[in-house]
Amino acid sequence: MKFQDLFLIRHELLLTLAALILIVFELFTADNRKKSIVPISLFLLVLVTAIGILFPAKGIAFGGMYQTDSLRTAMKAILDIAAIIIFLQSYGWISKKANQGKTTEFYILILSTLIGMDFMISSGDFLMLYLGLELATIPIAAMAAFDRYKTNSAEAGIKLILSSALSSALLLYGLSILYGTTGSIYFEEVKLAFKPEPLPILGLIFFITGMGFKISLVPFHLWTADVYEGSPIAVTSYLSVVSKGAAIFIFTFVMYTVFADVSKVWSQIIVVLSITTMTVGNLFALRQENMKRFLAFSSIAQAGFIMLGILGMENQGMASVVFFLLVYVFTNLAAFSVVAAIDNQTGKENMADYNGLYKTNPKLSLIMMLALFSLAGIPPVAGFFGKLFLFSAAASNGYYWLLFIAVLNATISLYYYLRPVRAMFIEKNDNPIPAFKSDIYMRIGIGICVAGIFLTGFISAIFEYFISISNLF
Numbered sequence: 001m002k003f004q005d006l007f008l009i010r011h012e013l014l015l016t017l018a019a020l021i022l023i024v025f026e027l028f029t030a031d032n033r034k035k036s037i038v039p040i041s042l043f044l045l046v047l048v049t050a051i052g053i054l055f056p057a058k059g060i061a062f063g064g065m066y067q068t069d070s071l072r073t074a075m076k077a078i079l080d081i082a083a084i085i086i087f088l089q090s091y092g093w094i095s096k097k098a099n100q101g102k103t104t105e106f107y108i109l110i111l112s113t114l115i116g117m118d119f120m121i122s123s124g125d126f127l128m129l130y131l132g133l134e135l136a137t138i139p140i141a142a143m144a145a146f147d148r149y150k151t152n153s154a155e156a157g158i159k160l161i162l163s164s165a166l167s168s169a170l171l172l173y174g175l176s177i178l179y180g181t182t183g184s185i186y187f188e189e190v191k192l193a194f195k196p197e198p199l200p201i202l203g204l205i206f207f208i209t210g211m212g213f214k215i216s217l218v219p220f221h222l223w224t225a226d227v228y229e230g231s232p233i234a235v236t237s238y239l240s241v242v243s244k245g246a247a248i249f250i251f252t253f254v255m256y257t258v259f260a261d262v263s264k265v266w267s268q269i270i271v272v273l274s275i276t277t278m279t280v281g282n283l284f285a286l287r288q289e290n291m292k293r294f295l296a297f298s299s300i301a302q303a304g305f306i307m308l309g310i311l312g313m314e315n316q317g318m319a320s321v322v323f324f325l326l327v328y329v330f331t332n333l334a335a336f337s338v339v340a341a342i343d344n345q346t347g348k349e350n351m352a353d354y355n356g357l358y359k360t361n362p363k364l365s366l367i368m369m370l371a372l373f374s375l376a377g378i379p380p381v382a383g384f385f386g387k388l389f390l391f392s393a394a395a396s397n398g399y400y401w402l403l404f405i406a407v408l409n410a411t412i413s414l415y416y417y418l419r420p421v422r423a424m425f426i427e428k429n430d431n432p433i434p435a436f437k438s439d440i441y442m443r444i445g446i447g448i449c450v451a452g453i454f455l456t457g458f459i460s461a462i463f464e465y466f467i468s469i470s471n472l473f
Contacts, residue, residue: 011073052076066119071322074322075325076121079118079121082241082245083238085329085449086234086241093344116132116139120247121246140160153231160223178194180199181197182194190258191259204262214247215244216300221277233336241329244299248325253318255270256314281300281301306390308399309390311394315467316470317396324386330453331383334446335375367450371449
């Protein structure tokens, strides 16, 4: 191992160092001073994010197992920004009396998952991809069960670890078939040796299946709603944005690079998964009353739309996926921030509880409406442009009939995204949620999300930049 290798993985090393600092802080700080862990954690993560953006690395380390470039650095920055917002969002919850004494552990677990996701994003072979995926998954299961006094939270942790074990087994089995048929685990060598024969194709199908669980594609989505509902809201936010975003990125990257020559085979599978995912996600979202389950099925439907971008292939498809993930970070976290703020104050999570919210909390109502309009793809907010680029990527490869189905699903989504808006602005409530003021951390997090929704929608240079750095295929 050379010093240059350590220099290339400095982002992961800095995250590891940040986690170690928090561990030392936990050991040597009195209980009455541990509330300062929030600003310390925020400072460390902001510092790591700034270093990653200002001093990007490019190169190959450890014999090709680890690779980094502008595109992967941009994706890591997106995940870091999302984690910063979740840090801000979670302050009210983590500061509650029931969670005192384990504040530091929450931030350490998040940093641990980020390290795994960064290694997965920078993987140059399937072994690094699998190790990064597992390093990210195990701490998330602990986070899902973080509210140890709540049965639903413990149940969510168990369901997540069991479904992750099954998906990892399927993924590992597919990778073993690919290794057995190609004689290598390195992306470039597998691409050269892969042949469109039954056994290698079977390995590819198992790989798609394993990643489908992580992305919550139908029919591999059954764990999603229960885990989202049972987990703390901050963890649900993390699962729906950061965890899913990292999995989608590396899945897209592998399909474009390793299996590009057999795109006619896997594109048919992606088409089926896209249709079923967006349709089932939309139909089940129509009947949800719990806001976390509502947003869970919304995230499933959004994953179906993202599959359209993957069908675009080459740099346009990759850029549309990364851009949509950036928009999705701000949009989805804005919605979850409102849900978290209300839950921290009142403990209410059902849609009916939001009736008449505008009269008592107009700012939160407007922010939720903005987030839902962006998720629905209503112009001129960022979600409209995100879906437009995904649709354009699919159209560039001639999937016009698939776009027709996607437009129908987008129309259906308008109905259920407007349900909370109707509850907040139209429905009457004799006992609405009383007016309250969120903590400063929550307000900063919401402010970042609102700014991100507008800026990503109106600054065209962002998408153009993604196009320029996606010219790798």
